[in-house]
Amino acid sequence: MADSSDILIIGAGPGGYVAAIRAAQLGLKVTIVERSHLGGVCLNWGCIPTKALLTTGEVFGLLSELKAFGVNAGAASFDLPQLVKRSRAIAQQLSAGVGFLMKKNKVDVVEGTARLIPGLVAPIVRVERENTLLRELIADAVILATGARPKPLPSIGLSPDRERVWTYREAMVPKRIPATLLIIGAGAIGIEFASFYNAMGASVTVVEALDRILPNEDAEISAAAQKSLEKRGIRFVTATKVMGSERRADGVTLDLESADGSHTRQSAEVALLAVGVIPNIDNIGLEELGVEIARNQIVVDSTGATNVAGLYAIGDVVGAPWLAHKASHEGVRCVEFIAGTPSPRVPSPVPACTYSDPQVASVGLTEAQARDIQGNIDIGRFPFRFNGRALSAGHTEGFCKTIFDRETGKLLGAHLIGAEVTELIHSLVLAMSLGATRDMLSHVIFPHPTLSEVLHEASLAAGGAPLHM
Numbered sequence: 001m002a003d004s005s006d007i008l009i010i011g012a013g014p015g016g017y018v019a020a021i022r023a024a025q026l027g028l029k030v031t032i033v034e035r036s037h038l039g040g041v042c043l044n045w046g047c048i049p050t051k052a053l054l055t056t057g058e059v060f061g062l063l064s065e066l067k068a069f070g071v072n073a074g075a076a077s078f079d080l081p082q083l084v085k086r087s088r089a090i091a092q093q094l095s096a097g098v099g100f101l102m103k104k105n106k107v108d109v110v111e112g113t114a115r116l117i118p119g120l121v122a123p124i125v126r127v128e129r130e131n132t133l134l135r136e137l138i139a140d141a142v143i144l145a146t147g148a149r150p151k152p153l154p155s156i157g158l159s160p161d162r163e164r165v166w167t168y169r170e171a172m173v174p175k176r177i178p179a180t181l182l183i184i185g186a187g188a189i190g191i192e193f194a195s196f197y198n199a200m201g202a203s204v205t206v207v208e209a210l211d212r213i214l215p216n217e218d219a220e221i222s223a224a225a226q227k228s229l230e231k232r233g234i235r236f237v238t239a240t241k242v243m244g245s246e247r248r249a250d251g252v253t254l255d256l257e258s259a260d261g262s263h264t265r266q267s268a269e270v271a272l273l274a275v276g277v278i279p280n281i282d283n284i285g286l287e288e289l290g291v292e293i294a295r296n297q298i299v300v301d302s303t304g305a306t307n308v309a310g311l312y313a314i315g316d317v318v319g320a321p322w323l324a325h326k327a328s329h330e331g332v333r334c335v336e337f338i339a340g341t342p343s344p345r346v347p348s349p350v351p352a353c354t355y356s357d358p359q360v361a362s363v364g365l366t367e368a369q370a371r372d373i374q375g376n377i378d379i380g381r382f383p384f385r386f387n388g389r390a391l392s393a394g395h396t397e398g399f400c401k402t403i404f405d406r407e408t409g410k411l412l413g414a415h416l417i418g419a420e421v422t423e424l425i426h427s428l429v430l431a432m433s434l435g436a437t438r439d440m441l442s443h444v445i446f447p448h449p450t451l452s453e454v455l456h457e458a459s460l461a462a463g464g465a466p467l468h469m
């Protein structure tokens with residue numbers, strides 16, 4: 001006899017575990033199946049442990065600037081096992097925290113690998129551990145939140161021991177800082193690792209197939225980020241594809257082809273593959289159920305419903321943007337729909353952050369997209385070097401760029417580069433979600449002295465009247 005619940009969730013990442021909590025809050029009986037760690041990639045191998053490493057990189061970098069702040073300290077060095085241990089401990093603490101939240105919300109946690117077979121109301125879920133059937137579960141609704149894994153690159157492949165070619169997993173628990181590191185892919189993950197390893201003394205080169213780094217960001221931000229990171233010693237090879245690779249005992253050599261067809265070779269102690277992720281859709285029984293898949297992603301409607309009755313999907317497994325907050329948001333929306341209590345819809349855009357040094361944060365349309373979609377726009381820019389708080393903190397690099405619809409005055413997009421911009425962006429996310437206009441933002445009182453004043457000034461600048469520039 002199968003155990004039954006109202007909602008059964010497969011995968012306990014930020015999509016699945018948040019969906020479980022919300023479903024329990026709505027009074028539903030919930031079961032969640034997880035084959036590895038509670039908290040998924042984000043808490044264990046993504047968002048959180050990378051930020052712990054990046055914080056060490058920042059602290060270490062700051063030590064070389066202490067004299068300018070009037071502080072004298074001895075020569076700085078670092079303890080690699082300790083900084084990795086700190087990162088892993090934070091991940092484990094948060095994963096245990098998810099376990100506590102599951103208990104608190106009376107969510108039944110089943111440890112094992114789930115597979116779907118056709119059922120009457122919704123698919124039946126079989127959970128296996130070490131190839132042995134553990135439990136058979138049924139529910140009124142099944143939510144797939146199985147996430148994604150590193151995308152392989154056919155021209156490079158992954159060596160079984162991953163000694164010379166790393167994915168983010170190996171890059172997060174290094175046994176040594178390689179003297180030379182080649183990073184393939186200049187998206188958020190590649191740039192964050194470039195920032196960390198550069199701060200810890202590696203000679204870093206980033207290879208990107210497209211013609212600019214952080215290709216999803218506004219082109220002006222990509223250019224500013226490249227300039228800043230180059231100033232710190234990171235090298236970039238853009239518009240260049242990896243065509244092949246050769247692994248040796250002491251390193252790896254990549255065959256590169258640039259957009260003009262010319263070929264070069266680059267060698268390093270280690271290469272890090274950061275070309276994106278692919279959804280975990282294999283071996284879950286999707287083909288047998290006839291679940292619609294497009295470009296390796298499960299196709300869903302705005303509630304997360306698939307084409308199979310009673311089966312839903314959320315988070316990385318349904319595609320970009322590959323972000324934890326997007327996965328959680330989809331989880332909440334999905335279970336509220338299933339429970340018959342959908343929240344009033346707030347048209348919230350999905351912000352994106354890169355926690356490199358300098359940081360990058362954005363929301364809404366880029367300038368190119370806004371010109372394409374909206375036509376007439378007003379743009380405001382304000383640099384941190386004219387902001388008193390930024391000067392006193394020693395963070396004068398970067399700027400805020402705001403984009404408004406000229407006719408309605410509505411904020412269409414905001415793009416920032418500089419210190420703490422991953423914290424600043426949320427005010428403009430809120431502003432966009434609530435339909436704020438340039439006029440409204442121009443009359444908001446921002447505290448002084450704070451970095452947030454650049455948001456105000458960039459809005460004023462879009463109307464041609466910044467106060468401090």
Ligand SMILES: Cc1cc2nc3c(=O)[nH]c(=O)nc-3n(C[C@H](O)[C@H](O)[C@H](O)COP(=O)(O)OP(=O)(O)OC[C@H]3O[C@@H](n4cnc5c(N)ncnc54)[C@H](O)[C@@H]3O)c2cc1C
Nearest residue numbers: 011013014015035040041042046114147315316322323324
């Ligand atoms: C290095 C790195 C840094 C990142 N940094 C950020 C960041 O700063 N901010 C941000 O928003 N996002 C970041 N991300 C992306 C973020 O981690 C993902 O978008 C997020 O984890 C997606 O959540 P999810 O719940 O969809 O899937 P996941 O977190 O991948 O969770 C899926 C879970 O499902 C489980 N599972 C899969 N198949 C089965 C099965 N058959 N049975 C049982 N369990 C199964 C897996 O074990 C996993 O725990 C980062 C990613 C990486 C790799």
